[in-house]
Structure formats: structure tokens, C-alpha cells
Amino acid sequence: MNLKPLGDRVVIKIVEAEDKTKSGIVLPSSAKEQPQMAxxxxxxxxxxxxxxxxxxxxxxxxxxFSKYAGTEVKIDGEELTILKFNDILAVVE
Incomplete structure (x- = not known):
């Protein structure tokens, strides 16, 4: 299925957070913060x-993107977020 956002909306796919800290400690899913990179x-x-x-x-x-921005949707088993252009804070190069 193809998802076409309307107006000034953007569809993003969350980039998964690391499972370990820099010192090698494994983090359980309950201790992880919601990633803000997509x-x-x-x-x-x-x-x-x-x-x-x-x-x-x-x-x-x-x-x-902003921490609590957007609406999460699940399309064809893939979790996506739809948010406004203004909720994007920076582009990572």
C-alpha cells in the first residue's frame, strides 16, 4: 500500500534506538526512550x-522531530508516523 500525505504533512519511519549503552549495558525495552530520529x-x-x-x-x-509530535499508524505491518512539517526540527547529514 502506498501512503500519500496531504498538505504539509510528512510520513516518517522511526529509526530504532540502540539496545546497549556506550559502556556495554543492555537496556530493556521499558528503559528505552522513544527515539526522535527517523x-x-x-x-x-x-x-x-x-x-x-x-x-x-x-x-x-x-x-x-519533536518528542510528542505526530500520529502513529500501522500500514502493511510497518509502523509509521505522520506529522506536520513544522514538527521536524533538523535534518541529519
């Missing part, structure tokens, strides 16, 4: 048509 899967039409925004973000970019 990969852009799709962008809405308003972003693609806006010259300023389309140069800032594109599909496959790694981004950092």
Missing part, C-alpha cells in the same frame, strides 16, 4: 510544491 518515507504536496520547503527535506532524509 527516515522520511513521503512528503505532502504542499511541501513538494513550495520551493523553500522542498529544498529543506526530501524522501530518505534522516530527521529529528
Amino acid at each position: 527516515e522520511v518515507v513521503a512528503v505532502g504536496g504542499d511541501i513538494a510544491n513550495d520551493d523553500k520547503k522542498k529544498n529543506q527535506i526530501k524522501v530518505n532524509d534522516k530527521v529529528i
Whole structure:
């Protein structure tokens, strides 16, 4: 199934957090923080048509987003998040 966001929305896929700390301690899932880094899967039409925004973000970019932003959905067994363009804080290069 293809997911096409509307307006200035972006679809992202969360990048999994590390299971170990730098010192080698294994973290249980209950102790992990929700990751704030994700990969852009799709962008809405308003972003693609806006010259300023389309140069800032594109599909496959790694981004950092606001902690409690977006709506989580499950499509074809894959967990995705739909959020507004303004909830993206930075692009990781």
C-alpha cells in the first residue's frame, strides 16, 4: 500500500534506538526512550510544491522531530508516523 500525505504533512519511519549503552549495558525495552530520529518515507504536496520547503527535506532524509509530535499508524505491518512539517526540527547529514 502506498501512503500519500496531504498538505504539509510528512510520513516518517522511526529509526530504532540502540539496545546497549556506550559502556556495554543492555537496556530493556521499558528503559528505552522513544527515539526522535527517523527516515522520511513521503512528503505532502504542499511541501513538494513550495520551493523553500522542498529544498529543506526530501524522501530518505534522516530527521529529528519533536518528542510528542505526530500520529502513529500501522500500514502493511510497518509502523509509521505522520506529522506536520513544522514538527521536524533538523535534518541529519
